[in-house]
Amino acid sequence: MAISPESEQTAVALLRRECHLLAERVRDWAPARWQAAAGPGITRSDRMWALVRRLGEWGREAGSGAPPRAVPARLGDHGLGDQLRVMAADLLTAPSVGTVAARALADVLRTRTLLDGTRPPAHAAAIAGIAAELEAGTYPAG
Secondary structure, eight states: OOOOHHHHHHHHHHHHHHHHHHHHHHTTOOHHHHTSBSSTTOBHHHHHHHHHHHHHHHHHHTTOOOOTTOOOOOOOGGGHHHHHHHHHHHHHTSTTGGGTHHHHHHHHHHHHHHHHOOOOOHHHHHHHTOHHHHHHTOOOOO
């Protein structure tokens, strides 16, 4: 999906904001909260870990310089918010972040909704191209 340079800049800013907000939201989660379901057969912990890995993939696609198939070591659930921050920072400083920002934002917004049921702002969902999917409640398995 090709978007205008202005939309790319907006997507990057929203991606930065949403990653920060998600990391803050999960910062003090207790182990029991991490182990709650976030979809059929997947815990919140596993859902967040999957997002952390995908942010690394988005970063590589955007030219972060990370080697192919490099995956950060999984820390305990208590460290997932910090891992999200690190992988987001890597992605956000990649030379071509604008080319993947809307897709990465969609990934973050979907994960946020699946983790705690909160709906993302309508303008963020629109920039990410997932407004209709969020409205219908049809989320990919992730």
